[in-house]
Structures are given as C-alpha cells and as structure tokens.
Amino acid sequence: xxxxxxxxxxxxxxxxxxxxxxxxxxxxxxxxxxxxxxxxxxxxxxxxxxxxxxxxxxxxxxxxxxxxxxxxxxxxxxxxxxxxxxxxxxxxxxxxxxxxxxxxxxxxxxxxxxxxxxxxxxxxxxxxxxxxxxx
Numbered sequence: 224x225x226x227x228x229x230x231x232x233x234x235x236x237x238x239x240x241x242x243x244x245x246x247x248x249x250x251x252x253x254x255x256x257x258x259x260x261x262x263x264x265x266x267x268x269x270x271x272x273x274x275x276x277x278x279x280x281x282x283x284x285x286x287x288x289x290x291x292x293x294x295x296x297x298x299x300x301x302x303x304x305x306x307x308x309x310x311x312x313x314x315x316x317x318x319x320x321x322x323x324x325x326x327x328x329x330x331x332x333x334x335x336x337x338x339x340x341x342x343x344x345x346x347x348x349x350x351x352x353x354x355x356x357x358x
Contacts, residue, residue: 288355296352298328300343309341 231239288296302324307314312335319332331350340346348354 286355288353292353296343296347298325299347299350302328303343303346309339311339312337315340315346 302319302322303310303315304318304322307318310318312332315335316329316332319329324332332346335346335349340349344354
C-alpha cells in the first residue's frame with residue numbers, strides 16, 4: 224500500500240513527528256529536552272523576546288484580570304501540587320517549598336488565614352487576588 228510520501232523512511236517520519244509534536248499539540252513552544260535543541264538567546268544590544276503584546280489594545284474590561292495578575296495566579300497554580308487538596312496553610316507552604324516556589328509566593332502563603340482551602344482559586348482569593356468574571 225503506498226504511503227503517499229516516499230521521501231523518508233517510516234522511522235524518520237516518526238522521529239520528525241516526535242520532534243515537532245510540541246509545536247503542533249499543546250503549548251507553541253519548542254522542545255528543550257536536549258541542550259542542543261534550545262533556542263539561541265538574544266545577542267548583545269538586542270531586546271529580549273517577550274510573548275506579551277505591547278501597545279494600545281483598546282479599553283480593557285474591568286472584570287478581567289491584568290497580565291500581572293494572571294501571571295501571579297499561574298505561578299501560584301504551578302507551585303501547588305494537585306495532590307495537596309484539600310489543604311491548610313502549612314500543607315500549601317510545604318507543597319510550594321517542594322516545587323521551589325519564589326520567595327514572594329512563600330511569603331504570601333505564610334500570611335494566609337487559618338482554615339482549609341479546597342482549590343487554587345480559594346487560595347488566590349485569600350491572598351487578595353481578584354475574581355475574574357467572564358461572559
């Protein structure tokens with residue numbers, strides 16, 4: 224049965240598919256499992272590439288979180304393991320320490336009130352984060 228492409232062997236096709244999978248599925252980031260595949264950084268006197276779009280984007284919806292708030296909430300979620308729930312302040316701090324959370328996050332978690340939290344959003348709100356409403 225013809226494959227439709229006879230330029231590569233099936234093994235090479237599978238390797239090429241494996242190498243491009245992060246770009247075609249999931250986050251649009253390159254795979255960095257091997258040091259030789261890491262993207263080259265910027266040169267001297269060149270700006271650092273940033274995925275954040277800058278400039279006038281019109282009037283922002285006041286119910287939506289700012290970019291900095293979204294980033295802070297993402298860092299929080301990244302450093303709290305799913306197996307920690309439900310959790311109190313000490314369990315959250317332990318989880319954050321195990322995942323090498325930044326110092327500012329550990330400081331914020333240490334200031335949480337006593338009680339049990341059932342999900343990340345509850346911790347975010349207890350830290351003073353705004354609730355995002357979308358329609």
